Amino acid sequence: MSLGISDDQVELADSLRKWAASLGPVEAVRAAEGDTAARFAEVWAAVEEMGVASIAVPESAGGGGGTVLDQAVALEACAHELVPGGLLGAAVGSLLTGRPGRYGVQVHPGGAVWDGGTADEQLLLDTGAGDPVAEPGADLSTRHARLPGGEAGEADERRRLVAVTLAAAEAAGVARWCLETAVDYAKVREQFGQKIGAFQAIKHLCAEMLETAESVTAAAWDAAAAAVPVDATVEGAGSLEQWAFAVDVAQATCFDGAVEVAKGCIQVLGGIGFTWEHDAHLYLRRAISLRALVGSADAAAERLTAAAVAGVRRRVAVDLGGRDEAVRPEVRETVERIAALEPDARRAALVDEGYLTPHWPAPYGLGADPTLQIVIDQELDRAGVVRPDLVIAGWAVPTILSHGTDAQRERFVLPSLLGELVWCQLFSEPGSGSDLASLRTRAVRVDGGWRLTGQKVWTSVAERADWAICLARTDPDAPQHKGITYFLVDMRSPGIEVRPLREITGEALFNEVFLDDVFVPDDCVVAEPGDGWRLARTTLANERVAMASARLTKSVERAVEIAATRDLGPVERVQVGRQVALATVCALLGVRTTLRALGGHGPGAESSVAKLLGVRSRQDSSELVVRLQGDALALLGTITRDADDPLAADLWEQLNTRCLSIAGGTTQILRNVAGERILGLPR
Known part of the structure; x- marks a missing residue:
């Protein structure tokens, strides 16, 4: 999904991408190779006429009167087409000065002048320096400049925030193009008699690129959405503090991310991607250059640690547009x-x-x-x-509501909501794992119902559940997905044996469940025999929409607590900050899904990659928490989640989170699903 969420921003991005492509931007980049004075005159004239760089400048000053987010959406769209010239510098300078123009902007004292080689006006921090000298750098589509001498001036925090915010939008556009190019190629390129996108290695690589691209997009969107207008009066320091936090999340996420997606694109393309003739290297060069311009991601991560220790968390306000006033x-x-x-x-x-x-x-x-x-x-x-928390009832009851009989709804729904009935799920089997279609538990028709025989595993709360939702094979001759039926099983029925299954934490949260000729009456079959596979995937059409939040997860908060109470080194503080950034991005993906729902749209790619990224966040942060505490681990006694020793509880959390990349579909299976259902790669 692109950076913009509202219909207006999506339309703006679409129209600008088409317009930018019509300018022949890549041809202009190639034609200017080796020309240090290249001004990309024809393209830049069209950019100025369109007013792309001054969208967020007030109309009274000759701009478009839009928001910083509108400007970011435009930059993402133009970067997607690799529009050359001084667009980024002009956009940054226009925001800082409040008037349109061709600007070269020095963002860091002693650093390069962004787009200084194509600018009419320079916004410099260094003093006593001569005129900027254009250099043909890594990015062939721009002409940044160096200053020949002079003293480094003082840092300008607002300038840095504006610059990183808009550069992150360009990084999102680069990442999006690289992902799309790789996926399109994987759909048509054939090797060994089939499309390469059908190979799991390629599918996983593209899915990982999707995860990264969505992270880049979410962080860039948030930085722009949090931006405080240059000419606005900030009510207290809170708004600027929130913007700075969002910008540091973007700096820690977007630029490394864009480089990684560009590298992944070339990997999928193979040999053709390594050639000068293919455009992929031009996008890799833009990504590398952007990363160099904004500065260290590690420095941003250290600032995030300091901010988090001081109590700062990203607070995202969802604008309901007055629609809430009536209710x-x-x-x-x-x-x-x-x-x-x-x-x-x-x-x-x-x-x-x-x-x-x-x-x-x-x-x-x-x-x-x-x-x-x-x-x-x-x-x-x-x-x-x-x-x-409804726990498994949150899965069982919607199926009953959607597909059950009136009698089933009356019998099960209200008691489940009131907590009078506890449910468990009898889906997974020792030999099937994520492949539910291969399950072997069989159900045989008898007078008045069915007899179920088989073994289920990884069943939470089975030891105290009243009822279970259970999949069993009722037609062994039907295709795998067709011969499965959805049953409601009374866990007090004769023939059911529940055995605790001790996990790596030392506790027994899961169970094995053995079904030995267990009778299930016909009135406990949901829908019709053979409908089980369809029902197992059901959700209510009216999906749950959660309140937008960007809270940090338990282990990330624990890492911040350790950073606040221990003398950590710079490397460790960077590691904590990177986990703060990742957890914030995961939450932002949920925020974007919420906003999309408010706009009347179905979930985008954010909701699909949120689990993958969320699992990574929880596993990595819980591991970091233990690692930060050194060799005390070697002398640890009992490991429980409620231990008096905090390290024991921390280790329990690290061990327990290993299940997250297995439960509910392994990470590898989910990447297959993302590759096929979101990216459209062949099976």
Whole structure:
């Protein structure tokens, strides 16, 4: 997905990409090779006429009157087409001065002058220097400049924030082009008798590029969305502090990310990608140059650690555009009434009001649209009311609502919401793992129902569950996906044996479940026999939309706590900051999904890669927490999540998170799915 989310920004990006492509930008870049004085005159004249570099300049000063985010969307679109010349410097300079122009901008004292070789006006920090001298650098599509001498001036923080914000947008455009180019090639290039995109190695590489590109896009979007206009009066330091935090997340994420995606593109292209004739190296050069211009990602990570230790967290406000005004007073009144109850009485009240699952249809929810869902979330959060977790019931009940009979809904839905029924899931088997279609548990038709025999594994809470959702094969002669039926199984039925399964933490959270001729009546079959595979993948059409948040995860907060209380070295502080950045990006992906839903659109790629990135974040951060505590690990006693020794609890968390890349589909399987269903790669 591109950087813009609103319909207007998506339309702006689409139109600018088409316009930019019509200028023949890559041809202009190639024609200017070796020309240090190249001004890319024809392309730049069109850019000026279009006003691309001054979109965020007030209309009264000759600009477009847009936002910094609008400007970022435009830069992403133009970078996607590799528009040459001084666009980035002009956009940065126009924002800083509040008037359009061709600017060369020195962002760091003693550093290069961004686009100084194509500028009419220079915004310099160094003093006593001569005129900037254009240099043909790594990026053939630009002409940055060096200063021949003089004294380095003082740093300008606002200038840095503007520059990194807009450079991150260009990095997002570069990453997007590289991803699309690699995927398009993988769909048509044949080797060994088939499209290379069907090879798992290529599929995984493209999926990893997707993860990185979405991270770059989310971080660049947030930096631009958080930007404080140069000519605006900042109410206190909070807005600038939030922008600085978002910019450091972008600096720690976007530029390394764009380089990695560009490298991945060349890898997928193979030999043709290594040639001068292919455009891929031009995009790699742009990515490398951007990374060099903005400065060290490690320095940004260190600043994130310092900010997090000081209590700064990214707070993303979701603008509901006034759509909440009609519903908020009633929601607030209802929530305050629930909050006034004793804690034990709140669950029933939440269920009665439809606030426990507002996205479910009435009478069990409200059939709430995204706006109402978010307002309810916000008001519950404000009042300190926490919804109870439905756990497996959150998967079982929607299937019953969508596909069950009236009798099944009456029997199971309300008791499950009230917590009177506990559910477990009997899907996975020792020999099938993520490949549910190969399951072997069989169900044989008998008078009045079915007899189930088989073995299930990795079943949470089976030892105390009242009911289970279970997949079993009812037609052994049908194709794998066709002969499976969806059953509701009473866990107190004769023939069920539950055996605890001890995990690497030393605890037994999972179970093996053995089914020995277990009777399930016909009224506990959901839908029709053979519909099980379809039902196993069901979700309600009215999807849950979560309140936007950018909170750090448990282990990242623990790492920040260690950074605040121990004398960590620079390398360790960088490692903490990088985990702060990754956790923030994961949360931003959720925010973008929420905003997309508010705009009436289905989930984009963000929602699909969020699990992959979230797993990486939780595993890496929990491992870092243990590593930061040195050799005390060698002398550790009992390992439990509730241990008095914090290190014991930290190690338990590290060990426990290893399941995250396995449960619910392994990381490798999910990358196959992302490659095929999002990127359209062949099976």
